Structures are given as structure tokens and as C-alpha cells.
Amino acid sequence: VRIIVIGTGIVGGSFIKLLSLRTADLIRDFGIRPRLVAVADEYGAAINSQGLDQERLLATIKKKGSVCHDPKFGNPGLTGVEVIRENDAEVVVEATPTNVVNGEPGMSHIRTALTERKNVITSNKGPLALALPALLELAQYNGVHLRFSGTVGGGTPILDFAKRSLLGDQIISVQGILNGTTNYILTQMTDEGLPFDVALKEAQKAGFAEANPSMDIDGYDTAAKIVIIANWILKKRVTLKNVELRGIRNITLKEVKDAASKGKRLKLIASAEGGIQVAPKAIPIDHPLCVSGVLNAVTFTSKYAGEETIVGRGAGGMETASALLRDLLEIKNQLARINI
Amino acid sequence: VRIIVIGTGIVGGSFIKLLSLRTADLIRDFGIRPRLVAVADEYGAAINSQGLDQERLLATIKKKGSVCHDPKFGNPGLTGVEVIRENDAEVVVEATPTNVVNGEPGMSHIRTALTERKNVITSNKGPLALALPALLELAQYNGVHLRFSGTVGGGTPILDFAKRSLLGDQIISVQGILNGTTNYILTQMTDEGLPFDVALKEAQKAGFAEANPSMDIDGYDTAAKIVIIANWILKKRVTLKNVELRGIRNITLKEVKDAASKGKRLKLIASAEGGIQVAPKAIPIDHPLCVSGVLNAVTFTSKYAGEETIVGRGAGGMETASALLRDLLEIKNQLARINI
Numbered sequence: 274v275r276i277i278v279i280g281t282g283i284v285g286g287s288f289i290k291l292l293s294l295r296t297a298d299l300i301r302d303f304g305i306r307p308r309l310v311a312v313a314d315e316y317g318a319a320i321n322s323q324g325l326d327q328e329r330l331l332a333t334i335k336k337k338g339s340v341c342h343d344p345k346f347g348n349p350g351l352t353g354v355e356v357i358r359e360n361d362a363e364v365v366v367e368a369t370p371t372n373v374v375n376g377e378p379g380m381s382h383i384r385t386a387l388t389e390r391k392n393v394i395t396s397n398k399g400p401l402a403l404a405l406p407a408l409l410e411l412a413q414y415n416g417v418h419l420r421f422s423g424t425v426g427g428g429t430p431i432l433d434f435a436k437r438s439l440l441g442d443q444i445i446s447v448q449g450i451l452n453g454t455t456n457y458i459l460t461q462m463t464d465e466g467l468p469f470d471v472a473l474k475e476a477q478k479a480g481f482a483e484a485n486p487s488m489d490i491d492g493y494d495t496a497a498k499i500v501i502i503a504n505w506i507l508k509k510r511v512t513l514k515n516v517e518l519r520g521i522r523n524i525t526l527k528e529v530k531d532a533a534s535k536g537k538r539l540k541l542i543a544s545a546e547g548g549i550q551v552a553p554k555a556i557p558i559d560h561p562l563c564v565s566g567v568l569n570a571v572t573f574t575s576k577y578a579g580e581e582t583i584v585g586r587g588a589g590g591m592e593t594a595s596a597l598l599r600d601l602l603e604i605k606n607q608l609a610r611i612n613i
Numbered sequence: 614v615r616i617i618v619i620g621t622g623i624v625g626g627s628f629i630k631l632l633s634l635r636t637a638d639l640i641r642d643f644g645i646r647p648r649l650v651a652v653a654d655e656y657g658a659a660i661n662s663q664g665l666d667q668e669r670l671l672a673t674i675k676k677k678g679s680v681c682h683d684p685k686f687g688n689p690g691l692t693g694v695e696v697i698r699e700n701d702a703e704v705v706v707e708a709t710p711t712n713v714v715n716g717e718p719g720m721s722h723i724r725t726a727l728t729e730r731k732n733v734i735t736s737n738k739g740p741l742a743l744a745l746p747a748l749l750e751l752a753q754y755n756g757v758h759l760r761f762s763g764t765v766g767g768g769t770p771i772l773d774f775a776k777r778s779l780l781g782d783q784i785i786s787v788q789g790i791l792n793g794t795t796n797y798i799l800t801q802m803t804d805e806g807l808p809f810d811v812a813l814k815e816a817q818k819a820g821f822a823e824a825n826p827s828m829d830i831d832g833y834d835t836a837a838k839i840v841i842i843a844n845w846i847l848k849k850r851v852t853l854k855n856v857e858l859r860g861i862r863n864i865t866l867k868e869v870k871d872a873a874s875k876g877k878r879l880k881l882i883a884s885a886e887g888g889i890q891v892a893p894k895a896i897p898i899d900h901p902l903c904v905s906g907v908l909n910a911v912t913f914t915s916k917y918a919g920e921e922t923i924v925g926r927g928a929g930g931m932e933t934a935s936a937l938l939r940d941l942l943e944i945k946n947q948l949a950r951i952n953i
Contacts, residue, residue, distance in 0.1 A: 291917065299781075303781070427918075428782075428917065428918030428919055429921050430774075430778035430779060430918070430921075433777070433778040434774055434778050434923075437773070437777055437778065438770035438774050438777065438778060438939075439770065439939075440939055440942055440943070441643070441935070441939050441942045442768075442935055442939070559904070559906075561901075561908065561910070564899070564901055565899040566899075568901065570901070577631065577931055577932065577934070577935035578767075578768030578769065578770070578925070578935045578936070579768055579925065579926050579929065579932055580926070581768075581769050581770075581923065581925035582924040583774075583922070583923050583924075584921065584922040584923070585918070585919065585920065585921035585922065586919050589919065591917055592917065592918050592919055594917070595781070595782055595915075595917035595918045596918070598917075599780055599781050599782070601781075602780055602781045603780070
């Protein structure tokens with residue numbers, strides 16, 4: 274399988290590393306030999322249709338800051354869109370940072386790849402939150418796959434679980450904690466009695482929150498994820514603008530304590546039932562959704578199998594990379610089936 | 614698809630009902646038209662190669678205690694083994710009660726069906742706990758499938774989750790609460806301060822425990838399930854005799870309270886890592902495994918995606934029937950793929 278990787282940050286870098294770690298067992302267990310024909314970042318690209326060496330790519334990124342500085346295969350200044358357009362590959366892995374304002378640069382990468390009839394695997398929530406219904410149509414029109422397991426739950430296979438393990442059942446509603454940073458902050462407020470500002474700073478110090486924490490604490494990250502779930506699992510054609518959204522920025526210690534005094538915990542809960550909502554809610558402490566720290570948890574209510582909850586870490590480079598790899602194996606299975 | 618159902622208790626009856634409820638959408642969404650060609654219970658069978666009417670079967674069971682009393686299609690005295698041997702069908706659904714001593718009558722039903730090259734779907738843990746490695750070999754030798762999603766977790770797709778959603782990852786260890794009755798008893802002891810005997814009686818009154826509760830409280834049910842998980846997910850060739858087993862019969866209120874005083878809860882935990890164990894353990898209250906009431910929970914530790922937990926009701930007729938149906942759709946998919 275020829276692969277183009279766009280984005281070499283934590284997720285893209287981990288994906289390249291994971292391919293390198295698992296070369297042997299991917300061939301043995303799945304008959305798949307991934308070949309990285311091009312890797313691009315914001316400064317340029319490295320290109321080799323025979324396949325780039327993963328270790329060398331990782332060393333170049335580490336030492337020189339960009340794959341484009343590879344003396345032999347580097348192409349400084351080349352854009353992701355150009356790389357996608359000008360190189361043959363079955364799969365484009367889009368792993369640039371999430372931007373919920375206009376989805377760029379991921380939006381252009383994904384559109385270009387799908388239009389060029391290349392399958393897309395992405396960990397980028399921005400384009401999906403803004404335009405998932407249109408992107409799925411574009412993929413279908415061009416006869417290729419668009420997969421995004423890593424956008425929700427990191428390595429925890431929340432989307433796959435709902436789509437495949439509940440095959441033959443009917444999922445009626447979904448609710449969950451979809452953002453580890455806000456869960457960490459709320460857990461610190463509850464357990465340590467810290468006010469919001471202090472808990473946020475703790476989270477930043479611990480590396481769980483960005484310098485600009487708005488994506489997390491204002492609920493955009495959570496909203497993007499519930500939009501993806503609503504489209505993929507519940508077949509709702511919705512985007513970010515359909516979400517009724519309230520973050521945790523204004524949560525007081527009193528609200529947290531009031532919940533605790535009733536045997537509950539305040540959590541930032543996303544729900545999709547009739548409408549799509551993101552808002553702080555008090556959850557009974559013995560409900561499976563009531564998980565602590567940076568954990569994510571999602572409860573699916575299905576018609577016949579009842580309520581089922583899946584819990585795991587919602588982030589992490591290697592965890593998310595493992596979701597991208599799962600998508601790759603899945604697409605490879607689909608391609609093999611068509612080729613029979 | 615022609616189906617033989619053996620066993621018309623809660624699970625078998627619910628499966629017949631579920632087929633009846635879902636006839637329309639199974640055809641529409643999956644192109645599958647299930648035809649019940651024979652249904653057997655301990656008193657005999659009803660047989661019609663053109664397909665038995667599900668409503669009529671359910672009415673006969675309710676009114677006359679056995680399908681064999683159907684005036685037109687009834688065959689009193691016919692055994693399950695005879696029914697499997699003498700009727701053409703693609704799939705046998707084995708839903709007789711679990712027996713962990715010798716696995717009968719399920720063991721004979723499953724062996725006969727596999728030998729006759731019929732695919733088997735079962736909710737019966739007995740034969741699997743005693744002989745899963747051999748039964749999987751028998752299925753493979755005869756070129757048919759043996760599926761058992763409903764044996765672990767009821768409707769909660771624990772086995773499917775591990776097998777499919779974690780595709781491409783490597784599961785290293787498994788631990789979980791696999792029995793709702795013992796979890797209910799331990800929860801009552803913790804929350805209400807009831808001694809074991811009283812909590813057990815409560816569970817029996819609430820319909821969660823059998824008159825003979827040994828299967829649950831001595832840990833055999835849990836042990837059977839971890840054996841199934843170890844074989845199917847971890848590829849260990851083990852049976853019930855490989856399980857180091859301790860139930861909850863001798864748990865004192867003091868042990869429960871000691872755990873609580875340390876921020877933990879006593880749970881009957883099955884684990885498969887090096888060896889296979891079932892024993893009461895104290896679990897931190899904020900660990901995702903620490904679920905209350907009749908809930909089950911399983912944590913999978915995988916090499917790349919980390920720890921993931923799935924939580925749901927572990928029992929229920931309709932829930933387990935939905936797992937049998939999932940297996941049927943899965944087998945139908947496999948058959949379709951071979952026929953291409």
C-alpha cells in the first residue's frame with residue numbers, strides 16, 4: 274500500500290514510528306506492506322516513490338525540524354495539496370492540527386485527496402466538524418473511503434465499536450465525556466477543591482491543556498467529536514453549527530461541590546438524541562460514564578442490547594496512531610474485497 | 614438462511630421473538646430472510662422445512678409448555694441431536710442451559726452440528742468452558758463457524774469489541790467483572806451493609822440469582838467466561854480446569870468494609886494475563902472497572918491503544934438474543950464472501 278502522510282506532529286510522527294515498529298507483523302498477520310511514498314509538513318515534503326525509510330524520516334524531523342531538509346529526498350516549499358496531487362498513492366493520512374474556524378489546511382488536503390480518488394484517513398476533527406456530510410458524499414462520489422477512527426477517543430475505538438460491534442442493533446442515543454482535558458480539570462476541582470483557574474493551570478503544567486485552552490474548555494473539541502458521532506453512527510447530517518454549546522469556563526467551585534453533595538460529579542457531557550448538545554451535567558457517581566482524570570467515556574443506548582459504555586484514554590500520539598493504523602487495515606480489507 | 618433452534622428458554626424464546634420483531638428490517642438492511650426449519654426443546658420438536666411461524670411457536674410454548682405439542686408440526690420425543698442430524702439448515706442456534714460438569718446436552722448438540730457441517734451459534738457456556746479448543750478445531754476441520762458472542766456480556770459485545778475493534782493491536786491482558794449476580798450481591802453488601810447471606814436472598818428475590826446459586830457465587834460462571842475470552846482473544850488453549858478459582862461465598866462484611874475504607878470496592882474479578890484467575894479483589898472506586906449493581910465490565914490492556922474498558926448489562930434474554938442475531942449476521946457475511 275502506497276501512503277502519503279501530511280503532518281508530522283505528535284500524531285503523524287507516531288504513525289510513522291508505529292509503521293516502523295510493526296513492519297514485520299503487518300506483513301505476517303495482515304499481508305500488508307506499507308510504503309511511505311511522500312511525507313509533508315508545513316515547510317515542505319520528502320518524496321520517494323520507492324518508499325521512504327521511516328527511521329531516517331524521524332531522525333530528519335528531530336534534527337532538522339522538517340522532512341523537507343532530507344538531502345536526497347527533500348523538497349522544501351512544496352505544499353500538502355501539491356504533494357497529494359502529484360504523487361500516486363492508495364491512501365492519504367491527514368494528521369495536521371484541528372482548526373474549527375475553516376478547517377484548513379486539513380480541509381484542502383482531504384478535498385484534494387478525495388477528488389484525486391485517493392482514500393483518506395484523518396485524525397483532524399476540524400474539516401469533519403465543519404463539513405462531514407459533504408466530505409462523505411465526495412468520498413462516495415469518487416468511490417474511495419474516508420475514515421477517521423482517531424478523531425474520537427484517540428486509540429479507544431469508539432466509532433468502530435458503535436458501527437461494527439453493535440451491528441444489527443439500532444443505536445438510539447449517545448452521550449459521553451469526549452474531552453480528557455476538561456475531565457481532568459473538573460476532577461481536580463472536585464477532588465482537590467481547586468477553583469477553575471487554578472485547575473486549568475495545573476492541567477497546563479501537566480501537559481494536558483494547550484497554552485490557548487479555548488478548544489477544550491469552551492467545548493469546541495467535544496462539539497466536533499459529537500458531530501462526528503452523530504453523522505457516522507446516528508446518520509444525522511449535522512455540522513458544528515447545529516450544536517447547542519456550553520463549555521466549562523464559567524463553572525464555579527460551588528457548582529462542583531453541589532453536585533458532589535448529591536453523590537454526583539460535574540462532567541462536560543456531549544449528547545446526541547433529538548438535538549446535539551454539549552453542556553456541563555451532574556452524573557451519578559456509580560454511573561459507568563462517571564470516569565475520572567483524563568479518561569473519556571461514551572454510553573450508547575441501543576434498542577435491543579440496552580446501554581453500553583466504552584471507556585479509555587481519549588488522546589495520546591501512539592494511541593491515535595494505532596487508530597490510524599486500524600483504519601488502514603480496514604481500508605486494505607475493503608480494497609481486497611473489491612479486487613476479488 | 615435456514616435455522617434450527619435448540620432450547621426455548623429465556624434466550625431461545627427471546628431469539629425467536631427477536632426474529633419475528635425484526636423480519637422486515639433484516640430483509641431490508643441485511644438481505645437476510647431467516648427461516649426457522651426446526652425448533653427443539655427437552656420434550657421434542659416442531660419441524661417444517663418451509664419455515665415455522667414465530668408467533669405460533671411462541672404461543673405454543675406459552676400455552677402447552679413445548680413446541681412439540683404443535684398439532685401440525687409437532688414431534689414429541691424427538692431429541693435435539695436427532696433434529697440437528699435429520700434436518701437441512703445452514704445454522705444451528707444452541708441455547709440450552711449451561712452445565713459445567715459435562716457440558717450436556719449442549720456439548721452433543723454442538724458436536725453433532727459441527728460434524729454435520731452446520732454453522733453453530735451458541736449462548737451456552739458449558740461446552741465452551743470445558744472444550745473450546747477442541748470445538749474450534751472441529752469447526753475448522755469441517756469448514757464451518759462456531760460463534761458465541763452471547764456467552765460473555767449478554768448483549769454487550771465484549772468478544773466482538775476485542776476481536777474487531779482492536780484489530781491490528783495486540784491485547785496483552787484482560788480483567789473484568791463478568792457476572793452480574795455476584796456484583797449485585799457485593800454492591801448490596803457495600804451500599805446497604807448487608808451480610809452475604811441476606812444479600813444473596815435479596816438477589817434471589819430480585820430475580821438475579823438462581824435457587825441454586827453455586828454457578829454464580831462459587832465463580833463457575835465467571836470462570837467459564839474468562840476461559841472463553843482467553844481462548845478467543847488471547848489465543849490461549851485453556852479450559853475450566855486451568856482456572857485458579859475462588860468465589861464470594863465466604864466473603865465477610867468486614868472484608869467489604871475494609872475495602873471501602875480504602876476508597877475501594879470488593880469485586881469478583883476474572884483475569885487472564887500469565888495465568889487465568891477468578892478471585893475477589895479490591896478495585897479503586899475511580900477505576901472504570903468499578904461498576905455497580907448487575908453491570909459487567911471488562912478492561913482490555915493492549916500494546917498500543919492502552920487500557921480500554923467496556924461496560925454493560927451482562928445478561929437479559931433480549932440482550933443475549935441480540936448477540937445471537939449479531940453472530941447470525943456475521944456468519945451470513947462470511948458465507949456471502951465465500952460465495953463470491
